[in-house]
Amino acid sequence: MNDLLRILGDGLSIAALAIIAATAQGAWKRIPKGIAVPMLWDHTGEPSARAPKAVGLLAIPVVAIAVLLSFTLTQATFTDDPTRAIIIFLVRATLAASLALSQLFHLRFVIRTLQDEGQL
Secondary structure (H helix, E strand, O other): OHHHHHHHHHHHHHHHHHHHHHHHHHHHHHOOOOOOEEEEEOOOOOEEEEEOHHHHHHHHHHHHHHHHHHHHHOOOOOOOOHHHHHHHHHHHHHHHHHHHHHHHHHHHHHHHHHHHOOOO
16 A cells, blocks of 8 residues: 555656646746746735746746655655555645645736736
């Protein structure tokens, strides 16, 4: 069972990273060179912080790679304890979904903001 949970966790991580990478690539193609990408919005919905295109579009993918691959690189998923294996799987599944959703919501707000400003 531990091996199955490890493989399923790897699959979920790979799927989340694929979604994150594909959406980042799509946004990269859509946003023109030299445009500052909104990173934070204030309570009125106006951008309060911007970053260069590379930073704005690659921040979440880089963090996601580091977080999701850390389980495999540290060999935390290799355990003989079934309870620990289940907990690690559930943490990985939650993180994978959360990071993928973070990317989707962030890019949705980025595209919407840039369209409203007439930069797309």
